[in-house]
Amino acid sequence: MEEEFPGSNDLRSRETLLASGGRRAAGGVEDAARGIGAGAAVLAFDVGGTDIKSAVFDADGTALGLRRTPTPPLGDDPAAALIEELARLSEELRAQHPLVVPAALGFVVPGIVDADAGIGVFASNLGWRDAPLRDLAAERLKLPIAFDHDVRSASWAEHRLGGARAHDDVVVLIIGTGIAGAILVGGEPYTAGGYAGEIGHSPIADGPECACGARGCLEAIASAGAIARRYAAETGTVPDGARDVIARAAAGDAVAARIWDDALDALTMSLAQLTAMFAPQAIVIGGGLSRAGGALFDELRARLAARLSFHRMPELLPAELEGDAGLLGAALRARELA
Amino acid sequence: MEEEFPGSNDLRSRETLLASGGRRAAGGVEDAARGIGAGAAVLAFDVGGTDIKSAVFDADGTALGLRRTPTPPLGDDPAAALIEELARLSEELRAQHPLVVPAALGFVVPGIVDADAGIGVFASNLGWRDAPLRDLAAERLKLPIAFDHDVRSASWAEHRLGGARAHDDVVVLIIGTGIAGAILVGGEPYTAGGYAGEIGHSPIADGPECACGARGCLEAIASAGAIARRYAAETGTVPDGARDVIARAAAGDAVAARIWDDALDALTMSLAQLTAMFAPQAIVIGGGLSRAGGALFDELRARLAARLSFHRMPELLPAELEGDAGLLGAALRARELA
Numbered sequence: 042m043e044e045e046f047p048g049s050n051d052l053r054s055r056e057t058l059l060a061s062g063g064r065r066a067a068g069g070v071e072d073a074a075r076g077i078g079a080g081a082a083v084l085a086f087d088v089g090g091t092d093i094k095s096a097v098f099d100a101d102g103t104a105l106g107l108r109r110t111p112t113p114p115l116g117d118d119p120a121a122a123l124i125e126e127l128a129r130l131s132e133e134l135r136a137q138h139p140l141v142v143p144a145a146l147g148f149v150v151p152g153i154v155d156a157d158a159g160i161g162v163f164a165s166n167l168g169w170r171d172a173p174l175r176d177l178a179a180e181r182l183k184l185p186i187a188f189d190h191d192v193r194s195a196s197w198a199e200h201r202l203g204g205a206r207a208h209d210d211v212v213v214l215i216i217g218t219g220i221a222g223a224i225l226v227g228g229e230p231y232t233a234g235g236y237a238g239e240i241g242h243s244p245i246a247d248g249p250e251c252a253c254g255a256r257g258c259l260e261a262i263a264s265a266g267a268i269a270r271r272y273a274a275e276t277g278t279v280p281d282g283a284r285d286v287i288a289r290a291a292a293g294d295a296v297a298a299r300i301w302d303d304a305l306d307a308l309t310m311s312l313a314q315l316t317a318m319f320a321p322q323a324i325v326i327g328g329g330l331s332r333a334g335g336a337l338f339d340e341l342r343a344r345l346a347a348r349l350s351f352h353r354m355p356e357l358l359p360a361e362l363e364g365d366a367g368l369l370g371a372a373l374r375a376r377e378l379a
Numbered sequence: 380m381e382e383e384f385p386g387s388n389d390l391r392s393r394e395t396l397l398a399s400g401g402r403r404a405a406g407g408v409e410d411a412a413r414g415i416g417a418g419a420a421v422l423a424f425d426v427g428g429t430d431i432k433s434a435v436f437d438a439d440g441t442a443l444g445l446r447r448t449p450t451p452p453l454g455d456d457p458a459a460a461l462i463e464e465l466a467r468l469s470e471e472l473r474a475q476h477p478l479v480v481p482a483a484l485g486f487v488v489p490g491i492v493d494a495d496a497g498i499g500v501f502a503s504n505l506g507w508r509d510a511p512l513r514d515l516a517a518e519r520l521k522l523p524i525a526f527d528h529d530v531r532s533a534s535w536a537e538h539r540l541g542g543a544r545a546h547d548d549v550v551v552l553i554i555g556t557g558i559a560g561a562i563l564v565g566g567e568p569y570t571a572g573g574y575a576g577e578i579g580h581s582p583i584a585d586g587p588e589c590a591c592g593a594r595g596c597l598e599a600i601a602s603a604g605a606i607a608r609r610y611a612a613e614t615g616t617v618p619d620g621a622r623d624v625i626a627r628a629a630a631g632d633a634v635a636a637r638i639w640d641d642a643l644d645a646l647t648m649s650l651a652q653l654t655a656m657f658a659p660q661a662i663v664i665g666g667g668l669s670r671a672g673g674a675l676f677d678e679l680r681a682r683l684a685a686r687l688s689f690h691r692m693p694e695l696l697p698a699e700l701e702g703d704a705g706l707l708g709a710a711l712r713a714r715e716l717a
Contacts, residue, residue, distance in 0.1 A: 318576065
């Protein structure tokens with residue numbers, strides 16, 4: 042799962058954390074990467090457009106060899122090239138941890154994913170269309186293969202291990218460069234053939250234009266990327282990410298304050314729509330913006346409560362697993378096959 | 380299920396249809412009230428704020444004694460009073476059809492309904508709060524009792540017998556005086572403790588005020604009731620329902636055209652949100668507005684396609700069961716217990 046917000050608590054910082062005792066600096070949450078519990082050893086991969094996170098999880102559920110490697114150029118046959126890269130990484134991880142014998146392999150990818158059919162329907166950054174990724178992996182890697190969508194896998198991991206543990210009907214929003222989402226029904230991702238959960242590309246107004254080609258998408262106003270971009274466009278000053286815009290708003294910058302207010306209003310509108318239509322018990326928010334300060338959760342709770350009438354107010358909770366959630370989901374899915 | 384749009388193809392006209400051979404004048408759809416198929420005999424009730432529809436379904440699935448009777452004043456103990464009325468109607472139906480021995484009874488009610496728990500959580504027109512309606516009915520009526528929400532039951536009947544037969548992930552919208560909705564996941568209503576599916580009370584803008592207390596609800600702009608009300612407010616002329624406003628728009632009335640256009644835009648926005656978040660295979664639209672002419676489905680298809688980008692376009696389909704869907708759902712739910 043991609044997470045490009047500056048300061049993201051991802052594996053780069055996680056490796057430092059692991060070396061320093063395995064606890065997060067902020068929040069005191071137990072290190073997620075060591076938290077999948079006892080079970081079969083499995084290989085797990087979270088494939089993104091920029092890099093691939095991988096690890097082998099041992100029988101205690103500890104992630105060994107946790108690494109982030111650049112996604113290689115995938116050429117004319119991106120599906121086959123990706124599977125070759127997974128094979129190479131698998132061999133590397135197994136060579137480094139010869140006593141851990143994985144019983145299954147899980148991998149997750151972005152884009153439109155039909156997990157039931159094992160097919161990567163479409164991924165703009167990776168290039169495949171209707172690629173039978175699960176079958177290709179099974180043939181090449183000679184292991185039972187679990188295959189899923191990165192954000193749905195991450196959301197399910199939040200349900201199993203993280204911020205959504207207490208609830209079965211949950212929406213997860215990851216707000217970073219873009220806005221990704223997933224809907225859990227009865228504790229399992231609701232997929233709709235891979236098309237569900239595109240909350241970042243649900244319209245909340247008639248504008249502005251979104252990179253996806255539609256207009257008024259939530260992502261075009263309320264993502265960390267949009268907040269920084271809009272500030273740069275209006276002021277000519279390139280901020281150090283959304284966090285900087287929020288800090289400028291707090292310091293009295295009127296343009297920053299308006300852009301941040303617009304983002305909060307757009308998020309509130311989207312949360313109100315989710316509440317009316319889907320009535321989740323909780324909405325879990327992760328990604329860079331959820332750690333950006335500015336009392337995001339307090340602001341959203343107050344604004345959402347003011348928008349609702351008879352509706353059931355959902356709990357608004359921070360994600361706990363953050364950048365590793367996709368990898369943990371992949372490992373847990375592989376466990377189901379082992 | 381309430382359906383107050385003028386010209387609704389409801390039981391009042393249905394009784395005429397039954398007398399005249401059991402086929403609908405429009406559409407050639409086989410009469411829904413005779414269509415639940417072979418199985419146990421059951422009693423079924425669709426309770427609304429204004430009236431109660433009831434029938435006994437025989438082993439062929441034919442509705443006998445189909446009637447619509449006024450909902451009596453329910454007094455200080457509305458739950459007990461309703462169950463007494465259901466008992467009275469049950470005795471009447473059984474006395475009139477002594478050879479049909481019902482094996483179970485199904486009833487559906489409006490409001491917030493926790494069907495799993497058998498509880499009517501809240502119903503503004505009927506007055507109960509957290510009423511254990513299923514248990515009360517079982518005790519008084521001495522039959523296995525199926526209990527559900529009217530619109531979710533109707534939507535499920537559309538899946539079993541009507542316009543949503545071909546799909547398992549479906550949204551049903553009933554657009555009449557208000558806008559009611561339901562979400563089917565894997566062919567079953569998604570409930571969220573009774574709070575899901577309030578698509579009519581999902582915001583699509585920052586205004587106008589809605590009767591529910593929130594603002595910008597879809598229902599406040601796009602329901603048949605809102606269309607007629609807005610036209611009356613702007614022109615001082617009370618139209619003969621939304622159908623009349625649409626006819627005036629077609630005849631060149633600029634105010635009517637703008638109000639109808641606003642309604643179509645609001646509906647399109649809501650359909651786009653449902654498509655992005657939930658990606659149903661089909662969205663089934665029923666209620667008075669769906670029969671109001673003005674090429675509703677063609678307009679919505681074109682506008683929705685123009686709003687989407689990579690999203691999966693849902694089929695937009697007319698509901699087939701219309702005003703009897705709630706009763707048929709109640710009968711089918713009772714069959715599950717018989």
